[in-house]
Amino acid sequence: MNGVAYFPGCSLKDTARTFEASAAYVMETLGLPLVELERWNCCGTVFSLTDDDLMHHIASVRNLIRTREAGADTLVALCSMCYNTLHRVAERINGDDEARTKINEFMDREVDYDGSVSIAHLLQVLRDEITWDRVSEAVVRPLDDLTVAGYYGCTLVRPRSAAIDDPERPTALADAAESVGATPISFPFQTECCGTYQVVDRRELSLERSYRVLRSARAAGADVIATACPLCQFNLEQASKELPVEQNENPPAVVYFTELLAVALGWEPTEASESLQGVLERRGVPVEGGA
Amino acid sequence: MEEATARMTQIFIMGKAYDVPVGITIMDAMEYAGYRFIRGAGCRSGFCGACGTVYRKEGEYRLEFALACQEMVEEGMHLTQLPFTPAPRADYDLHALDANENVLLQYYPAIARCVSCNTCTKACPQDIEVMDYVQAALRGDLQQVTELSFDCIQCGLCSMRCPADIKHYHLAQMGRRLYALTESPVPAHLTERVRELKAGAHDAALDELVSMDLDGLKARYAAREIEKVSEGSE
Numbered sequence: 001m002n003g004v005a006y007f008p009g010c011s012l013k014d015t016a017r018t019f020e021a022s023a024a025y026v027m028e029t030l031g032l033p034l035v036e037l038e039r040w041n042c043c044g045t046v047f048s049l050t051d052d053d054l055m056h057h058i059a060s061v062r063n064l065i066r067t068r069e070a071g072a073d074t075l076v077a078l079c080s081m082c083y084n085t086l087h088r089v090a091e092r093i094n095g096d097d098e099a100r101t102k103i104n105e106f107m108d109r110e111v112d113y114d115g116s117v118s119i120a121h122l123l124q125v126l127r128d129e130i131t132w133d134r135v136s137e138a139v140v141r142p143l144d145d146l147t148v149a150g151y152y153g154c155t156l157v158r159p160r161s162a163a164i165d166d167p168e169r170p171t172a173l174a175d176a177a178e179s180v181g182a183t184p185i186s187f188p189f190q191t192e193c194c195g196t197y198q199v200v201d202r203r204e205l206s207l208e209r210s211y212r213v214l215r216s217a218r219a220a221g222a223d224v225i226a227t228a229c230p231l232c233q234f235n236l237e238q239a240s241k242e243l244p245v246e247q248n249e250n251p252p253a254v255v256y257f258t259e260l261l262a263v264a265l266g267w268e269p270t271e272a273s274e275s276l277q278g279v280l281e282r283r284g285v286p287v288e289g290g291a
Numbered sequence: 292m293e294e295a296t297a298r299m300t301q302i303f304i305m306g307k308a309y310d311v312p313v314g315i316t317i318m319d320a321m322e323y324a325g326y327r328f329i330r331g332a333g334c335r336s337g338f339c340g341a342c343g344t345v346y347r348k349e350g351e352y353r354l355e356f357a358l359a360c361q362e363m364v365e366e367g368m369h370l371t372q373l374p375f376t377p378a379p380r381a382d383y384d385l386h387a388l389d390a391n392e393n394v395l396l397q398y399y400p401a402i403a404r405c406v407s408c409n410t411c412t413k414a415c416p417q418d419i420e421v422m423d424y425v426q427a428a429l430r431g432d433l434q435q436v437t438e439l440s441f442d443c444i445q446c447g448l449c450s451m452r453c454p455a456d457i458k459h460y461h462l463a464q465m466g467r468r469l470y471a472l473t474e475s476p477v478p479a480h481l482t483e484r485v486r487e488l489k490a491g492a493h494d495a496a497l498d499e500l501v502s503m504d505l506d507g508l509k510a511r512y513a514a515r516e517i518e519k520v521s522e523g524s525e
Contacts, residue, residue: 013432039423
């Protein structure tokens with residue numbers, strides 16, 4: 001395969017289209033294009049922790065089969081939630097012949113899953129396969145003077161077995177920001193939960209958690225918060241819209257990390273989220289053309 | 292005179308054994324056995340979706356799904372009819388609703404419960420990739436919902452089997468309607484036809500029929516062109 005087998009997930013096809021578009025631009029530019037899986041289905045969204053609940057792993061397993069059908073043995077996810085679920089299912093099923101047999105027999109009209117697919121997050125591909133140095137070399141519009149708070153949330157770094165980085169002191173997002181000339185900002189809430197699905201029926205709880213993240217990043221001087229999770233993005237952005245008025249002057253823009261990379265590699269900033277466009281303007285990043 | 296005897300085979304309708312002629316459909320076999328369909332039978336041609344059927348073949352453990360008017364009986368077949376699925380259909384005004392990417396999820400939230408078990412697909416007598424279109428619905432891809440579900444005849448067997456209580460056939464219908472309204476190109480021939488009709492292309496012919504007496508109508512009906520063979524076919 002010329003490129004990497006890519007799992008979009010549902011959000012990247014509706015509310016998080018900027019995430020997909022920017023990542024596609026980055027990977028195309030770096031010579032390792034994202035090749036979308038055929039017939040992929042929802043990852044299952046949440047990894048079932050019940051020991052004998054194999055039914056809720058089937059959604060992910062089907063995607064692992066699609067990966068084999070595409071001739072690949074690694075599947076790359078962008079959404080950190082999808083990454084987490086797929087990764088934990090692969091980990092749960094790959095080494096467990098009995099569970100795999102049960103699932104294969106249940107699925108019936110499906111090629112058996114052979115337990116050979118591993119899951120990677122795009123950050124890992126950029127860091128380990130492409131390397132940040134090569135990303136730096138490809139920069140045509142350095143994001144000088146832009147301060148970036150990398151927000152990892154939960155699913156990129158927990159549990160430890162699924163962590164793409166040091167779960168306590170991750171640096172992948174900071175390294176990504178640095179590779180395109182931006183200034184990474186460290187802040188104490190970078191691996192705190194945003195409130196996740198609680199936003200549906202306990203909105204206040206979720207908003208409160210997101211405020212804390214947002215305030216902390218803002219106090220640390222961040223122009224933007226970079227995330228890899230559509231749900232974190234949604235929650236933080238909601239919180240930033242509802243911050244009390246007196247504190248609400250230029251709250252950090254909550255963007256996908258790939259938007260920053262893409263703009264630095266020559267993507268038209270007009271393709272990026274409006275909030276990022278606003279920050280780039282304020283920071284004087286040249287919008288016209290590249291270098 | 293020699294009596295022609297049909298070769299017979301034994302089947303089980305709701306657990307009771309009947310001898311029926313070989314080579315007939317499930318629907319014909321049930322009528323042969325004395326059942327009379329006042330509901331659950333429609334076009335008898337595999338198009339209307341009214342005669343959903345569940346059966347199991349002798350020696351098999353799997354339940355199979357079909358349309359009674361299409362599937363032939365087999366020796367030892369166990370069967371029953373599931374002609375109607377009482378699944379709720381969402382109320383909506385297509386022209387008034389906000390057709391955003393989450394609109395199917397909003398009206399049919401159970402799609403978020405799909406575990407990708409594929410039981411719906413296995414139940415489909417039309418061989419539609421039902422699970423795949425539910426997945427497409429989940430991400431708001433109306434075009435794929437439309438293309439994958441296009442052959443759906445609304446028999447409802449998918450929804451009868453779904454462990455997540457998804458109303459597949461209803462949501463697919465909503466998806467197709469929305470797609471037609473918002474995304475799919477308007478076919479030129481249809482626009483032209485509607486314009487012709489509105490301009491009264493057939494008004495005179497209809498007026499003529501309305502003014503005819505019964506005998507005249509009968510004569511016209513008897514002399515109608517039953518199937519026009521287009522030139523160059525054969």
